[in-house]
Amino acid sequence: MRKTGLSKMANTKDAVRSDLDGRYEAAAPKVKRAVAQLTSEGTAISEAARAHPAAAAGIVLTSMAAGLLIGFLLGAQSIRASSNSWHW
Numbered sequence: 001m002r003k004t005g006l007s008k009m010a011n012t013k014d015a016v017r018s019d020l021d022g023r024y025e026a027a028a029p030k031v032k033r034a035v036a037q038l039t040s041e042g043t044a045i046s047e048a049a050r051a052h053p054a055a056a057a058g059i060v061l062t063s064m065a066a067g068l069l070i071g072f073l074l075g076a077q078s079i080r081a082s083s084n085s086w087h088w
């Protein structure tokens with residue numbers, strides 16, 4: 001009886017492995033296309049940044065300023081919400 005249980009487990013393991021192999025084979029071309037697309041877009045962005053360094057610096061600085069402002073506002077809001085009992 002123990003042999004049958006082990007046999008069933010081995011069959012189940014083989015079925016799962018076969019299913020995963022099939023899913024991998026189906027997903028591999030999609031992943032390759034996605035990687036190629038990301039590589040292409042990254043190359044285009046780096047070429048644009050090399051061609052227009054002032055614009056790239058402006059975008060980076062604007063993004064940093066926006067992130068700083070959002071972080072400051074969220075931090076101030078959380079301090080205000082948690083410090084209702086504080087009075088200076």
